[in-house]
Amino acid sequence: MxxxxxxxxxxxxxxxxxxxxxxxxxxxxxxxxxxxxxxxxxxxxxxxxxxxxxxxxxxxxxxxxxxxxxxxxxxxxxxxxxxxxxxxxxxxxxxxxxxxxxxxxxxxxxxxxxxxxxxxxxxxxxxxxxxxxxxxxxxxxxxxxxxxxxxxxxGRLRTPATPEQSFGDDPLRMMRAARFSSQLGFQLDDAAFSAMKAGADSIRRISIERVNDELSKLLKTDAPRAGLELLVDSGIAAIVLPELPALRLEIDEHHHHKDVYQHSLTVLEQAIGYEKSRGKLQSPDLVLRLAALLHDIGKPATRRLEAGGVVSFHHHDLVGSKLAKKRLRELRYDNDTIAAVGKLIELHLRFFGYTEGAWSDSAVRRYARDAGDQLERLHILTRADVTTRNRRKADRLGFAYDDIEERIAQLAEEEELNAVRPDLDGEQIMSLLGIRPGRDVGEAYRFLLELRLDEGPIGEERATERLLAWWAARN
Incomplete structure (x- = not known):
């Protein structure tokens, strides 16, 4: 100051x-x-x-x-x-x-x-x-x-007029209060917070475009956690982003699991840290931050209380991806952002199978191929998703991810993994098989792509032999 x-x-x-x-x-x-x-x-x-x-x-x-x-x-x-x-x-x-x-x-x-x-x-x-x-x-x-x-x-946020009058004049100011609390690191005045809680429903009067803009500005701050907690505690998030407060799952005395809401906020904080320290993304990266915040929103719908005090969330990655895309469409985010966030949430658990046994080169290629242009964001999201206090477990996961990144980099250098394609293109496939554009060409292309991922580059001659053998067996 x-x-x-x-x-x-x-x-x-x-x-x-x-x-x-x-x-x-x-x-x-x-x-x-x-x-x-x-x-x-x-x-x-x-x-x-x-x-x-x-x-x-x-x-x-x-x-x-x-x-x-x-x-x-x-x-x-x-x-x-x-x-x-x-x-x-x-x-x-x-x-x-x-x-x-x-x-x-x-x-x-x-x-x-x-x-x-x-x-x-x-x-x-x-x-x-x-x-x-x-x-x-x-x-x-x-x-x-x-x-x-x-x-x-x-270091205080206070309205010039009474907060009821100020927020009544423009309800979006309640979301701006959340954003400024994060952006400036200031404490919101108690009277203003009370007015936010009482007037939360008036946020419905604000256009979705303005809500989108303010939410995005909050997520782009260096430390959005405080602002997000204000939105949740005031009841505004229940209207504009209901999946976030829904993460506050009840925990009974017999079944225990981590606090998914607090975990998600911690993942967001850690993702921002990696975003800055790795320096490979343009910061602030809204796609990464949305994915980090929403990566577990499929858990409430998939929560199951199992025998022995275990809580499961099977397929919460797939469910969460669908829920995130639906919410982001309602908030009028662009199609590229929606698709990228959905893909990251869908893939965010994929890595954890890597720690259960060594992946083949084929599995590593598939991981990188499925991530596509979201690979760096997936690297960050997966690392940020480790919030355990068990230092040994955290180190084991960190070392495993170091290993998979090194293998991806090595394969990329050897095989130009960023542009994985079959050894034969569509024109060559049609010429060799004597067929016209259609479903058969697509199936042949996918066969060669799977071959490429499983075995790496094999060259046009061997690819031709394998394609003709596949075609003969198929017919």
Missing amino acids: QSVAAALARLGDLAATAAVSRLAVAFETAGHELALVGGPVRDAFLDRGTNDLDFTTDASPDQILAIVTPISEAQWDIGRQFGTIAAKIAGETVEITTYRTDSYVDGTRKPEVVFGTSLDEDLLRRDFTVNSIALRLPQMTLVDPAGGIEDLLD
């Missing part, structure tokens, strides 16, 4: 940049107010970098456009109805929004926007006090009507 003087010094450096100084002069010349607001001001106090330049003004959207057009390389209307105009100035993208208030009426999913005339009123309608601090430009005056600086110092 920076001192006020240090934060002002950082903000002074920002205000001196070409983009901000040109904008400040232009608005002052036009007779309008301008203030840097929200994230950039907050992050100056937290000594964090920021990529956003957000401003607020008493000018209307049309007036904003007229002011920025002469000093910018480009301008675009990203939400005129919400009062927001964007522009590129001196190579920097800026967003300028008219003072406003938002509220949802009559159970609608879209807010009703009313433009205002006061900076203080605009700040007091914002989500949290730590985001309700502004810097007037070019005067370099801090404006903090809600006590946001004090809350920054205390």
Whole structure:
């Protein structure tokens, strides 16, 4: 946490940049107010970098456009109805929004926007006090009507208005509370948490697209656990991601198993650690994090209490994959994300057979082939899924996975495993067998692919012999 003087010094450096100084002069010349607001001001106090330049003004959207057009390389209307105009100035993208208030009426999913005339009123309608601090430009005056600086110092998330009013104006702020608790490492105010619990059902008024965006932002933070726990404890997760609280399975005195909910959160934390330390994925990796969080959601549906105090979850990988794809479709994730997460969950148990006996090269090839372009994510997910406190067991699993990764790398080097294909292609198959495109070609291709996986590359001559023998026996 920076001192006020240090934060002002950082903000002074920002205000001196070409983009901000040109904008400040232009608005002052036009007779309008301008203030840097929200994230950039907050992050100056937290000594964090920021990529956003957000401003607020008493000018209307049309007036904003007229002011920025002469000093910018480009301008675009990203939400005129919400009062927001964007522009590129001196190579920097800026967003300028008219003072406003938002509220949802009559159970609608879209807010009703009313433009205002006061900076203080605009700040007091914002989500949290730590985001309700502004810097007037070019005067370099801090404006903090809600006590946001004090809350920054205390590491506290609090709403400028009553939490009931704030969350009532925009229920998505409840999910933003979860995200900021993780992103900033701040403690949510007790009154705000109580309001979240009481108003959880109002999240249904928010469009699925906005819920998706906020959930994704939370998962992309460095430490999403605290925010996810807030969503579960407040009851919001039961509405937007019900599979997560469903992992809190009851444990009776006769049947014992690990806490699946806490295990899943730990797997997510460990996956993030591997994601960063291995450095092979672009971080943050949303697909990996979704798969880590949801990898065991098939367990509640497959839970069986067996004799001797054993609890089983047979086929929870397959069931979980289907449930995850269904939920992600409902949350409007794109098809590639849905398919990748589903595949990772379906495959996440496959490795554990490796520790029961040495796999043949064929089995290792199949493992890598089935993972395809998700192999690195599968490596991470499988490693992260080891949460046992038994150090000997954890080491044994870790050494086993080191071994399978080494074997995959060796086979890839020897055989170009990343592009495993039969030794003959479709055109060659049709020419050799004298057949036209159709089912027979597909079956012949699959025969050769299985041969390739079982025996490795055998060359075109031997592949031709084996194909002709298979075809003769088949017919």
